[in-house]
Amino acid sequence: MICVLAGGVGAAKLLNGLKDVLPSEEITAVINTGDDAIMHGLYICPDIDTVTYTLAGVNNVETGWGLQGETWVAMESLKKLGGETWFNLGDKDLATHLYRTARLSEGVGLKEITKEIASAMGISVNLLPMTEDRVETMVTLLESGDEISFQEYFVKHRHEVPISSVRFNGSQQAQATHGVIDAIREAEVVIIAPSNPLVSIAPIFSIPEISNALKERKEDVVAVSPIVAGSALKGPADRLLNELGYEASVEGVAKYYQDWINTLIIDKADFDSVENIESLGINCVSTETVMSDPQIAASLGSTLLGLKR
């Protein structure tokens, strides 16, 4: 059994790679829900959906979110009505949010709903929302000092505005979803996927129960750096690291993860940083991490499993 702490796209690719080298049933993903949003009354879980759609092979590879072969009839009509359309929801994608919202209103928990959707899409990886309680990633803008939701920052402002801080509203009171703590305790290895450390992985860390369970497994925690040669492959991880006082480099990632991990996997482009990272007391492996095709993802999966075998 292995456990993967997951955000969106990077995590989804890694899970696909792991699925190629390990039976799906042996993989548990603990997925960030801090950027969940309620839009038009619908409950939306962007990271869960990205992972689910990717594992089902129906994700839109070009956009990095949403579904292949999507149509946009509802959004076009909403625009004509003068509605808010900055958070674009395709017609097929809407069905996921309608389903989830209906089930939530029936009193079913997010874990069960996530499982139902995954199962309907033929997925046997165990997908667990980090919590069934509401944790909201909130971002403070540097210039105005306004605090906005993660989706407003990420989608509405296209993560183009500098920020001064991030917090996870509700995390101190939040409980880990049933099964998360056991998955961390029983995993052969706990993998931190190459997701944004500050806004995809940090919300998972922010839940006290999860944080404690992870620290007890520190010797078996391996992270994959989402920063390659000083840049994020996707999204604002590099800028956020700089803005929040870290360095946008594999060293910066190593320092951020220092208290949590035993090993950091970095890309071969960053080979020269291996020594620096090991001087922090972190094992470091340099390999191909840019999962531009399924073979590379599977190979990275093998490397991760090989560390403990």
Place this chain on the structure above:
Amino acid sequence: MICVLAGGVGAAKLLNGLKDVLPSEEITAVINTGDDAIMHGLYICPDIDTVTYTLAGVNNVETGWGLQGETWVAMESLKKLGGETWFNLGDKDLATHLYRTARLSEGVGLKEITKEIASAMGISVNLLPMTEDRVETMVTLLESGDEISFQEYFVKHRHEVPISSVRFNGSQQAQATHGVIDAIREAEVVIIAPSNPLVSIAPIFSIPEISNALKERKEDVVAVSPIVAGSALKGPADRLLNELGYEASVEGVAKYYQDWINTLIIDKADFDSVENIESLGINCVSTETVMSDPQIAASLGSTLLGLKR
């Protein structure tokens, strides 16, 4: 100024007819909200939408609900997920419910939202939900004794199951939408549209303020019978009248409306009933009421206006 108490399809056709013989701005429709439903977290107002879509000329004439040229991508995807799809929502139609739900969550009232949607669709008839409070038309099934929502009865069970009673949950505490009482007081004539008396008009009557205002205007209240030659043109009005102890005839309608109206308009097919109805102390006019084309609707509109001029 005239005021029209409105349900769905029949009312929408009549409003279209009135709009042809009177400036839109002089028409206020007070629309039933008792069959509003929350589906998948979305707030849906079937009667308001039917009236709005019909006045905008974008309604689906075949089905009697929804929009022309609709697509069904979201519902097809929802079905694959195993979601509830008995209440069919087209992709374009979904936009209306997304818009309404988003605006409600921003604290905007149903009156304002209804106006915004109507305005975006180019409608100048004044459309007022009967109340901004929640009133729920609840139906008790004859055989099981179960009480279900109107939409479950009407759509899920296709109004094929006999019922023993109807009630309007919340109506005693509900307040009329601002503007409704003035519209009734100031109208030259108050028209009860040819909608289902028991489940489209009765919910409007069930709000005490509206009931009182209507009774004060009884001399100027005219109803159009939704029953023609013993049958409802659409929907279960005939069966409901029978099931709830009335007669499925223009006489049955007259008796049901007795306390509220001065005049009943019946179809020429029911000409022989004029005397019976007048013997109840109700003026009766027999004319063409089946609005199978816009000319007939406009002509019926003229007849209604002519009564008071």
